[in-house]
Amino acid sequence: MTIDETPPNRPPSSAHEIERYGGLFAKRTRGMTSSAMRDMMAVTARPEVISLATGLPDTTTFPAEDFAWLMSRVAVESSAAALQYGPTDGLDDVRRCIVEVMAAEGTIVDIDDVMVTTGGQQVIDLVCRAFLDPGDVVVAEAPTYPGAVPCFNSFQAQVAQVAMDDDGMRIDVLLETLERLRAEGRTPKFIYTIPNFQNPGGVTMSLERRKALVRIAAEQELVILEDNPYGLLRYEGDPLPTLYSLDGGRYVIYLGTFSKILSAGLRLGWAAAPKPILERLNLGKQAADLCTSPLNQYFVMSYFEHRDWRTYLKQLRGIYRRRRDVMIAALEEFLPAEATWTNPQGGLFIWAKLPDYIDTTDLLARALREHVAFVPGRAAYLDGRGGSEMRLNFSGVNEEEIREGIRRIGKVVAEQVALYGTLTGHKPAPKRAAGDVVEFRRKEAS
Amino acid sequence: MKVAVLKGGSSLERTVSLRSGARVEDALARLGHEVCAIDVGADLVDRLTAEKPDVAFVALHGRGGEDGTVQELLEILGVPYTASRPGACIRCMDKVVAKHALRDAGIPTPEFYAFSQAAFAELGAQKALPQIEERLEFPIVVKPAAGGSALGIKFARTPADVPGALIAAFSYDSKVILERHVPGRDLAVSVLDGEALPVVEAIPLADAYDFEARYEIGRTRFVCPADLSPELTARAQDLALQTYRVLGCEGFARVDLLTDGDDLTVIEANAIPGLTDTSLLPLAAEAAGISFDEFVSRVLDLARARTAAV
Numbered sequence: 001m002t003i004d005e006t007p008p009n010r011p012p013s014s015a016h017e018i019e020r021y022g023g024l025f026a027k028r029t030r031g032m033t034s035s036a037m038r039d040m041m042a043v044t045a046r047p048e049v050i051s052l053a054t055g056l057p058d059t060t061t062f063p064a065e066d067f068a069w070l071m072s073r074v075a076v077e078s079s080a081a082a083l084q085y086g087p088t089d090g091l092d093d094v095r096r097c098i099v100e101v102m103a104a105e106g107t108i109v110d111i112d113d114v115m116v117t118t119g120g121q122q123v124i125d126l127v128c129r130a131f132l133d134p135g136d137v138v139v140a141e142a143p144t145y146p147g148a149v150p151c152f153n154s155f156q157a158q159v160a161q162v163a164m165d166d167d168g169m170r171i172d173v174l175l176e177t178l179e180r181l182r183a184e185g186r187t188p189k190f191i192y193t194i195p196n197f198q199n200p201g202g203v204t205m206s207l208e209r210r211k212a213l214v215r216i217a218a219e220q221e222l223v224i225l226e227d228n229p230y231g232l233l234r235y236e237g238d239p240l241p242t243l244y245s246l247d248g249g250r251y252v253i254y255l256g257t258f259s260k261i262l263s264a265g266l267r268l269g270w271a272a273a274p275k276p277i278l279e280r281l282n283l284g285k286q287a288a289d290l291c292t293s294p295l296n297q298y299f300v301m302s303y304f305e306h307r308d309w310r311t312y313l314k315q316l317r318g319i320y321r322r323r324r325d326v327m328i329a330a331l332e333e334f335l336p337a338e339a340t341w342t343n344p345q346g347g348l349f350i351w352a353k354l355p356d357y358i359d360t361t362d363l364l365a366r367a368l369r370e371h372v373a374f375v376p377g378r379a380a381y382l383d384g385r386g387g388s389e390m391r392l393n394f395s396g397v398n399e400e401e402i403r404e405g406i407r408r409i410g411k412v413v414a415e416q417v418a419l420y421g422t423l424t425g426h427k428p429a430p431k432r433a434a435g436d437v438v439e440f441r442r443k444e445a446s
Numbered sequence: 447m448k449v450a451v452l453k454g455g456s457s458l459e460r461t462v463s464l465r466s467g468a469r470v471e472d473a474l475a476r477l478g479h480e481v482c483a484i485d486v487g488a489d490l491v492d493r494l495t496a497e498k499p500d501v502a503f504v505a506l507h508g509r510g511g512e513d514g515t516v517q518e519l520l521e522i523l524g525v526p527y528t529a530s531r532p533g534a535c536i537r538c539m540d541k542v543v544a545k546h547a548l549r550d551a552g553i554p555t556p557e558f559y560a561f562s563q564a565a566f567a568e569l570g571a572q573k574a575l576p577q578i579e580e581r582l583e584f585p586i587v588v589k590p591a592a593g594g595s596a597l598g599i600k601f602a603r604t605p606a607d608v609p610g611a612l613i614a615a616f617s618y619d620s621k622v623i624l625e626r627h628v629p630g631r632d633l634a635v636s637v638l639d640g641e642a643l644p645v646v647e648a649i650p651l652a653d654a655y656d657f658e659a660r661y662e663i664g665r666t667r668f669v670c671p672a673d674l675s676p677e678l679t680a681r682a683q684d685l686a687l688q689t690y691r692v693l694g695c696e697g698f699a700r701v702d703l704l705t706d707g708d709d710l711t712v713i714e715a716n717a718i719p720g721l722t723d724t725s726l727l728p729l730a731a732e733a734a735g736i737s738f739d740e741f742v743s744r745v746l747d748l749a750r751a752r753t754a755a756v
Contacts, residue, residue: 039462042461042464048456362613362615365618368458422567422572423575423608423609423612
């Protein structure tokens with residue numbers, strides 16, 4: 001209703017007030033709505049809440065005195081340059097650090113293959129910018145990284161999610177999906193995957209599947225966006241080659257970050273990609289933010305020069321591995337037999353599945369009254385699935401809090417299991433015997 | 447005048463409350479008051495004792511702030527505060543209490559049955575479910591007794607949906623309501639100082655209407671004044687006023703109704719409705735020619751007048 005249409009005998013419509021800018025906003029922002037779930041997540045930040053909902057690395061492990069000393073070095077040695085704009089691709093010395101970090105995972109790159117970005121998240125944004133027209137399709141895992149969802153939405157992409165099992169993305173389902181998309185005349189542009197200790201699933205893609213995925217991308221001329229924030233946070237088992245290294249730098253865009261091995265607050269990530277793609281990403285970055293904070297880049301340079309980043313990483317691995325073990329033990333102790341969860345070999349997350357009749361978005365409301373939080377599964381799907389699933393983070397809080405947090409979640413889950421039993425006469429399964437193997441969504445078709 | 451704005455807290459509507467509070471703070475500053483913003487937590491009593499505000503503007507929504515808890519504390523501390531007193535807050539917040547009060551007063555509200563978790567755990571209430579389902583007919587709306595937002599509200603379309611819907615609703619409160627589903631248009635009538643403001647209609651944009659879309663910017667369009675006949679408008683406003691009085695509200699409140707043809711029915715009342723840029727009460731006030739600053743100013747005057755009268 002516009003003001004002009006308002007009959008003179010009625011008070012002026014104020015509908016325009018609430019939609020004052022409505023006609024000006026771009027169509028692509030329509031997918032960007034606030035949700036009750038997101039509002040609810042605001043409560044998880046309260047200090048009294050044990051939050052297993054974040055994806056935060058534990059920055060208290062970085063010595064404050066080291067931070068102060070390194071920053072003062074930057075100020076003394078590089079003041080003017082650190083306070084200045086920098087090149088869009090990033091400072092060469094930082095790119096050398098990146099080459100070193102990637103080599104630690106067995107991926108050999110040259111500094112010209114790499115560009116520095118403002119967090120790994122910016123790589124997702126830049127890739128979407130470079131590849132997506134409205135209506136194009138992104139193929140992602142089911143469940144996928146909840147933080148990528150708003151990015152895909154803002155570029156009006158459609159997302160086809162491919163089921164995973166313990167070995168990561170299922171290649172048979174991927175092939176079916178690609179075939180179906182093409183038959184429908186829809187254009188898949190890239191496949192978004194987190195092969196190592198997937199967020200939120202916690203599973204790792206097997207070597208066989210990595211090879212198959214890279215082959216399919218080359219055959220079908222699709223790009224893979226390999227998001228690898230956690231690869232170096234492996235607590236057991238042998239490291240697997242990156243998709244980027246298997247592909248030889250033809251169809252894979254690699255996303256890396258300093259967030260999980262040094263500091264998330266630096267907002268420093270990177271992309272490694274074939275040159276023509278890197279050039280496009282560079283143009284996008286010029287438009288987005290010109291360059292990534294040189295001050296923060298100088299900090300990284302100083303850190304790599306004066307400290308051993310591998311030693312700190314080793315320390316982090318030890319801390320997170322213990323926290324993961326505490327969480328797994330607590331899940332076994334406190335969750336009912338109907339619940340299953342993944343057993344990640346690294347990373348920061350465990351994905352748990354509760355009985356179908358429990359909705360984890362509603363369960364979160366109950367859990368918050370017990371001062372504990374997790375991410376409801378629906379956040380990781382674009383089609384409303386995942387209603388009985390949840391993501392649990394074990395890196396952000398200490399061992400004692402992890403155990404207590406899982407105990408509280410177990411309490412509210414037990415309450416709902418008992419209520420369901422009362423309502424339906426359903427008898428809960430007997431307590432799981434120790435040593436049972438818990439499989440990840442193995443039974444799901446697609 | 448020194449005004450404490452109570453906002454945030456740990457209810458599920460924390461985000462909306464922070465936005466309501468921020469908007470009130472801006473208005474108070476424009477009105478020349480000294481503003482003291484308090485994110486409500488364990489230090490609330492200490493903060494109020496130290497700050498000694500002349501009046502508290504309660505911009506809290508949901509549990510803790512809208513259910514009479516904070517109001518009770520403000521009574522004890524002798525700090526004048528805005529909107530309803532504890533009794534009315536409790537009646538509005540608990541939909542079971544509110545609906546019984548409405549029904550007893552002859553105000554139409556959808557047929558319902560309410561249960562506590564204990565009724566199922568200790569009294570075998572599940573045995574009565576088939577009769578309820580027969581009485582209410584599917585789809586049945588299942589919702590927690592407390593809470594002003596759409597959280598935890600489910601449609602049960604078949605008997606098989608009922609256990610899951612009950613479990614979801616019990617996630618939010620120890621009491622739930624099973625209610626007859628009334629199709630129709632969503633109306634909201636805000637009341638300011640015993641006067642009904644123009645009617646707002648919430649029209650969902652999406653085809654698949656779900657409760658989450660209600661009052662969610664981007665997914666719902668709001669029209670004020672609603673496109674209703676003058677007679678229906680007057681009746682909606684009258685029902686809202688009756689509801690306001692029966693529940694004992696003061697200062698301001700918002701009453702949500704449904705209309706199906708000429709029928710009107712009251713769904714619930716909110717003792718502290720949202721006051722954000724996209725909320726319905728400010729929108730209705732504006733349609734009545736009352737600016738947000740004027741609204742805030744009047745609400746403060748009412749709070750102080752109430753204290754003077756006691």
